[in-house]
Structure formats: structure tokens, C-alpha cells
Amino acid sequence: MLTYIVRRLLQMGVMLILLSVVIFSLIALMPGDPVDNLITSDPSVKPEDVARLRARYGLDDPIALRYLKWVKQVVIDRDLGFSRVYKQPASKMIGDSAKKSMQLMGLALLVSLFIAVPVGTLAAYRQYGIFDYAVTFVAFIGISIPAFWLGIMVILVVGVTLRGMGIDWFRTSPPPEGAGVVELLRFLVLPVFVLVFERVGEWSRYVRSSMLEVLQEDYIRTARAKGARESVVVLRHGLANAMIPVVTIVALSIPSLFGGALITETVFAWPGMGRLLYTSVMNNDYYVAVTCFMILAALTLLFTLVADLLYAYLDPRIRLG
Amino acid sequence: MNPSRFLALLLGLVPVLDAEPRKEVTILISQEPDSLDPLFGEMVSSWIIRGAVAHELTVRDENWKLIPNLAVEVPSLANGLIKLDEKGKQTTTYHIRPEAKWSDGTPVTARDFTFCWEVAMDPRQPVITRDVEQRLEKIETPDPRTLVLHWKETYAYSDEYRVLKCLPSHLLESKYKENPENFHKSAYNQAPVANGPFMLQSWEPGQRIVLVPNPHFYGPKPKLEKITYWIVPNTTAAIAQLRAGACDVLSTLSISLDQALELEKSGAGQYHIDLLPGLTWEHIDLNLDNPKLADLRVRQAIMYGIDRDIIAKALFQGKQEVADSFLPPKHYGYAKVMADLKQDLTKAEDLLKQAGYSKGSDGYMVDAKGERLTFQIETTAGNKLREQAQQIFQAQLKKIGIELTISNMPAKVFFSERLRHRQFPDMAMFAWTMSPVADGLTLFSDKFIPGSANNWLGQNMPGWRNAEATQILDRIQVTLGEADRVPMLKRVQELVAAELPSIPLFFRASVSANDPKFKGFKPTGNQVPETWNAEEWHWAE
Numbered sequence: 001m002l003t004y005i006v007r008r009l010l011q012m013g014v015m016l017i018l019l020s021v022v023i024f025s026l027i028a029l030m031p032g033d034p035v036d037n038l039i040t041s042d043p044s045v046k047p048e049d050v051a052r053l054r055a056r057y058g059l060d061d062p063i064a065l066r067y068l069k070w071v072k073q074v075v076i077d078r079d080l081g082f083s084r085v086y087k088q089p090a091s092k093m094i095g096d097s098a099k100k101s102m103q104l105m106g107l108a109l110l111v112s113l114f115i116a117v118p119v120g121t122l123a124a125y126r127q128y129g130i131f132d133y134a135v136t137f138v139a140f141i142g143i144s145i146p147a148f149w150l151g152i153m154v155i156l157v158v159g160v161t162l163r164g165m166g167i168d169w170f171r172t173s174p175p176p177e178g179a180g181v182v183e184l185l186r187f188l189v190l191p192v193f194v195l196v197f198e199r200v201g202e203w204s205r206y207v208r209s210s211m212l213e214v215l216q217e218d219y220i221r222t223a224r225a226k227g228a229r230e231s232v233v234v235l236r237h238g239l240a241n242a243m244i245p246v247v248t249i250v251a252l253s254i255p256s257l258f259g260g261a262l263i264t265e266t267v268f269a270w271p272g273m274g275r276l277l278y279t280s281v282m283n284n285d286y287y288v289a290v291t292c293f294m295i296l297a298a299l300t301l302l303f304t305l306v307a308d309l310l311y312a313y314l315d316p317r318i319r320l321g
Numbered sequence: 322m323n324p325s326r327f328l329a330l331l332l333g334l335v336p337v338l339d340a341e342p343r344k345e346v347t348i349l350i351s352q353e354p355d356s357l358d359p360l361f362g363e364m365v366s367s368w369i370i371r372g373a374v375a376h377e378l379t380v381r382d383e384n385w386k387l388i389p390n391l392a393v394e395v396p397s398l399a400n401g402l403i404k405l406d407e408k409g410k411q412t413t414t415y416h417i418r419p420e421a422k423w424s425d426g427t428p429v430t431a432r433d434f435t436f437c438w439e440v441a442m443d444p445r446q447p448v449i450t451r452d453v454e455q456r457l458e459k460i461e462t463p464d465p466r467t468l469v470l471h472w473k474e475t476y477a478y479s480d481e482y483r484v485l486k487c488l489p490s491h492l493l494e495s496k497y498k499e500n501p502e503n504f505h506k507s508a509y510n511q512a513p514v515a516n517g518p519f520m521l522q523s524w525e526p527g528q529r530i531v532l533v534p535n536p537h538f539y540g541p542k543p544k545l546e547k548i549t550y551w552i553v554p555n556t557t558a559a560i561a562q563l564r565a566g567a568c569d570v571l572s573t574l575s576i577s578l579d580q581a582l583e584l585e586k587s588g589a590g591q592y593h594i595d596l597l598p599g600l601t602w603e604h605i606d607l608n609l610d611n612p613k614l615a616d617l618r619v620r621q622a623i624m625y626g627i628d629r630d631i632i633a634k635a636l637f638q639g640k641q642e643v644a645d646s647f648l649p650p651k652h653y654g655y656a657k658v659m660a661d662l663k664q665d666l667t668k669a670e671d672l673l674k675q676a677g678y679s680k681g682s683d684g685y686m687v688d689a690k691g692e693r694l695t696f697q698i699e700t701t702a703g704n705k706l707r708e709q710a711q712q713i714f715q716a717q718l719k720k721i722g723i724e725l726t727i728s729n730m731p732a733k734v735f736f737s738e739r740l741r742h743r744q745f746p747d748m749a750m751f752a753w754t755m756s757p758v759a760d761g762l763t764l765f766s767d768k769f770i771p772g773s774a775n776n777w778l779g780q781n782m783p784g785w786r787n788a789e790a791t792q793i794l795d796r797i798q799v800t801l802g803e804a805d806r807v808p809m810l811k812r813v814q815e816l817v818a819a820e821l822p823s824i825p826l827f828f829r830a831s832v833s834a835n836d837p838k839f840k841g842f843k844p845t846g847n848q849v850p851e852t853w854n855a856e857e858w859h860w861a862e
Contacts, residue, residue: 030733031733031737031738031739032734032736032737033737046451046452046455046778047776047778049451050776050778052444053449082506085363086353086355087355087356087358087506087511088510088511096526097527151558152557155561155562155565156561159561159562159565159566159567160565160566163566172561172565173562173567174529176523176529177525266555266558267555267557269528269551269555269558271552275527275554279353279554282733
């Protein structure tokens, strides 16, 4: 196992280096650069201004040289760079946004699990029953409805319809900094609802599918034959085994805690990583964009490894190596 | 107790009777500022926030009239504050208001301006442009409140908004001298000091900027106690939030015209919608390097083939004016030179025939070689109004035998080399944002055709070369006095109308929406931000 882990970590390192080249090159090759944007928007910019700014940002250097300078800055100087657009260290911007994303996505992940597991289990246990059909129906709605539309509807229902009825439990705008957990939850409930609605549909289907497989196994029949209570059969023998693939799916979702959800964050004006990634790419804010993508890539690779290890741990039949 | 009050108390109406006007406002804006430093902030949102926090020497009001702000009066030849000496050297003098102070109580002085100028001229600073600063030979400060600007050459716009910016020298000069290389990275970008009616209380990144009254503001005390700018990038969500009562105002940097028209229709008087003629000039540039478009008759045929009035009615419900020049109607030099260039299909076809085209069997014009007269029009993908306008043009030009194909691309792609390097083959539809004193220099002078020789600078995307226009535009730069520039501007507009390197379409309306009880919010439609009179904003009683 240790050999396997070491081998995978080495592979991760190589993969990250290759990814850094690809990500850096793709962003550098994007149409337009920071100075282009300035020239287009400000007619008073002179040739000397352009030359000066291009030299300052190293935009006329070959991409390979710019990449090596960036690597040196990150690895040796330990500097993630400065946001050209927002005039702040990239690390601060990413830190602030990551914290926001983790609040939103963490809550959404927990709530989704809390709902999807029992719902999927019961749907499998009562296969083809009314509950099963209802869950399937709602799941497909959740998977099909665009998050953008749902988010807008939630704002209108909460802010207009419910408020018109005197129900003021929720808030459609993020609370100010330091407002307290209750105020934060009054707001977060809305984007979390949008995220959960989509995710619960997907995850409950995974749980249902996995449970259906497990409930057909011989050991389930044996447990029943031995006189075990139905709850023990379903939960201890059935669910425990059915959760193995689900745990790996959840482990693979962990990077999204950091990556955020662009559409939901945009609709609810929550300044998370999804939004930061999008704006940094659109504004040619190189350092922020490249750093965000690299962190996401590293987390994805890491949690793929974690998922594989968890799978092997939970299922002794699996041998890694 | 007064019987009426007793009755009111009984009926629970006392809170209503005692209600005071609100003292806070929440404004929704779609863009987060990049920096609140006047030298490093590029975004429109930065200037909007700065408008409330930091005044300039002069400003243009909602009637586009130049009025003094930090300056005691607007310099002019008439009041002797703009002078030309016997050698033709120009000076412009500004007297700073004696009562102008920074929010820490320190007076605003001439040194604040000269310091800012020195920083702007420092090649180590990533200042975007030094266009004005480089024109200055020197700045004299005969006393702490007087600036005498000595210009290298005569400069027509030395009285203009934002001609010279200021920084609090008492706070920043020592930091600048300690570490000039990293001055642009200072915390001042996010925490500027105020000399305007409001000052920054907090800036939660990506979320909101809160402004509170500046106790040392030189003007009247602001009527509001708090202004919150809430950043909501998505405009559909912004409208939903307005309807949900989560904000009071949609900034001029939020919704589009079609969204505002929809809000007006569905809001049933619930919101006050401001649609002001703006400075953003929607137009179609024709690439004159294309031999077909190099023929004036073809360009004129296109002009006579389209009907911009129908588009204004169909897409904008008549709320956005057709542009009859490249200058906005409120511009002091505006001349309605293209008013006669209305759709005339017969004339258009005649012009094409004179240019050597004839109608083929499929209804399209063909040249002597039998090649169809086809043009490609490009614009930014996803811009609904532009895409709809293209389809209308396509149908209109088909009637005179021109085939128009549409090819759109993301804004990032369109505005990069495609437009900047003049790689569009035929027609490019987009907008330039003018200034209240725009003169068309960078749009129509042949010195501003982007090319490798000039680092792709300039906005003369058609590549129009007209010696008379270029000469006049050069003269305008050194002509003091608006009245003297008017006839020259008129002549440039006439030349553009005659030769049609660009087809003017509309001046995009400046759009905002607010609760009707919120008063004093007067966007200008010119480049001066909506916060120019923030101290007057208030809620009706």
C-alpha cells in the first residue's frame, strides 16, 4: 500500500508539472492581453505607454520564458503573484474566495448527503413503489432544471411572494461581514437550496442504484435467513456496502468545495472561487487565473487518490498496486 | 395628550406618523472596482465609487455644463485663468478651495496634485496613460492653494474633468519615496482617503462597498448616512433583487436598455427608470482596405439601404436615438449632418449600378465577373440587441441585392486582434465610448490607423485617409475656446457624413432604475459618474 501511495504521489507531481505547462500556455494564448484591453478602452494611450506596459508585464517575452519566470516566482520566491486587475496579492484574493466557496459548497455537500442517502436507500428498498417513482421524478427535475433559472425563481419567490405574505425568514442578499451565523444562514439557505436540488437528484440516484445491487446479494438473503432484523439487514449489511461507490463519488466532489459553483455564485452574488476564476480569465488576470486552476488541479488529483485509497480501505476485495 | 395622537396610538399609526425619511441607500452595481487609486483604477465602477469619495478640480453636471468642484472656478480665457503668452505658451491656473480637506482634516493642497503628477510620470508606475501629464512642462505652486500648469504646447482641454488628479501627499509621499517600485501595490488601492462628500467605511471583496459621510467635506453635509454599493454581476439577478426589495437603485453600470424597458413595462410605475442619451456610440466600421468598400458608392448604397429608425422603434421602442453624427446630440460641437441619409432603396440600387454591379437572377447584385456582392458583418456574440440589429440589416440589404452574412464571436476574441489589428474583412459593429469633449481625433485622423508601425494604436478601424479631416483634427487640439472649435468640428462631421467610413447607428442610452421615493439621483449620461452629486441624494419624506 505504501509503495502504491508513493508511486501515485510521484505520478501526481509529474501530472501537476505537465498541467502547469498546459494551463499556463492556454491562458497565455487566450485572445487579448491586459494591454490590449487598455488600448481598446482608452484612446489616449500612446505607443510609448503600450511599450512600457508590455515590458512591465513581460507580454513580449516568449511563453516559455514567461512560464519559467512564473515557476521561479512560485517555487523559489514563494510568491503566487499580484492581481494585475485588483491590485492585491493573488493569495489574498484566492484565500477570501475559497473561504466563501467552502462555506457555501460545504453546507451544500452536507445537506445533499443528509438527504440523498436516506432518500436513495428508501427508494431502493421500496423499488417501483410510489416513493421510488416520486424520488425519480424529483431527481430528474433537479438534474434538468438550470441552476440559473432556479436561482432567479428562488430570489423572486422569497423576496416578492413570501415577503408579500409577511414571511421574512430568509434574505436574498449576503449579510455584511460580522453579521453572525444566523444572518449568514438566512442567506445561504437560498443558494444551498439551488445546489442541493440539483445534487440530491444525482446522488440519490447513485445511492438507489448501488443499494439495488447490494440488496440482490447472497449475504443479504443469508442475513435475513439468519433472522436479523430488517433494519440491521438494510442498514448494516446493505447500506454499508452500497455506500462504497458513493463515498468515492463524494470524495471526488471535495475539490468543488474549493472550485465553487460559478452560476449559483453569480446569481446570488456570492464572491466564491467560481466567480473569481471566471472574472480572472475574462480580465486576463494571469496570476490569479493560473493559480486558481493549479490549485483546483492539485486538489482533483489528490482527492482522486483519496477516493482510490478509501475504496480499497472500505472494500477488502480491492487490491491496489 | 393631543386627541389625534391618542387616536393614532390606538390605531397603531404612531410609527407611521413618526416615520423619518430613510438615511441609507443600497445601490446594485454589476462590476467590482479594481482600484480606487486615481492613477491605477481602470474600471468604470472604480470611477463611480471615486465620484463620491474624491472630487476632481472640475466636473460636468447633468446638463453637461463644466462646473468647479475642488477648484474655486473653471479656468477660461475669459476669466484670465487660461493664458497664452507672447510666445504662444499656454498656462492654466487653478485655485483650490480653501475649505477643501481630506477626511483626516488635512487641507487639500497644491502639493497633492504635483505629487500625483510626479508619481504618474514615474516610469516605474504601471499608470495606464500619461496623455495629459506628458503635455505638461512644469507645474508651479506660488502658494499652497494655487496650481499654474505650464503646457508644452497649446492644449484645448486644460479645463476638462480629470485633467489633473490628486493624492494625499501627507500620507503617501513618504511611502512612495521608501519603496517606489511597489507603490502601485499599496493598500491605498483598496482604502483611499476621501476629499469628497463620502468616505470609505468598508470594502468586502466581491460583495459590497460601504460609504459614510466625510466629516470634513467642503460642501453641504450629505443627506444620507450610508451608501452601500452591492456588487451583483448578473443583470437578471439584479432585476430580481430590485423586485425583491433587496436594493433601492440599479446603478448606471448594471442593466441594459432592453432590461430597463421590460422593467418599465412590468413594473407598472413601481420604479423610476432613467434613460439618458449617453456617450456610447454604436456604429458599423467599414474596412476601407476592402476594394469593394473602398468605393464610396458602395458605402453610400449600404447607408441608403438600411433604415435605422425602424430598428430604433423595433428594438428600443424609440427610446434610443438614432445617431446622426459621431458626436452625441448634447456635445457642444454636434451637427446633425446625417439626418438626410434616410433609407432610399432606389438611390441605393442606382449607386450600386454606377459602381458596376447588376442584379442577378437570384436578386443579389453581381459584379462584372459574376461574383455576388457579399459582406460579412461581425460583432460580439451573445449581445442580443446587436444580433437582432444584424438580422434586420441583413433583411434590409437583401432588398437592394447585398448579401450580408453574420459572423459573431466572444467579446474577448472580437476586441483583441480581430478588431485591434483590423482583421475583420468587411464590417464590424461595436461601440466606442466618447467623452463630452470628444473631437474624433483617434477615430478619424489618418495618424490613428492601427498598424504595426504605431503599435496598433488608434481607433480609425476603417483605415480612413482624408487629409483635410486630419489637418482639422490636429488644429482642434490646439484651439482654445469651444466656440472656435465648433465650426471645425462641424466640418469634420460633414466630411465623415460625405465619405462614410463608419455608419453611425445609435447613442446607447445610459440606463438606471430607482425607487421613485429616492431623490437627487441624477446620472449625467456623460463620463462623469452617477455619484457626482452624492451629497444631494436623499429619500423623500
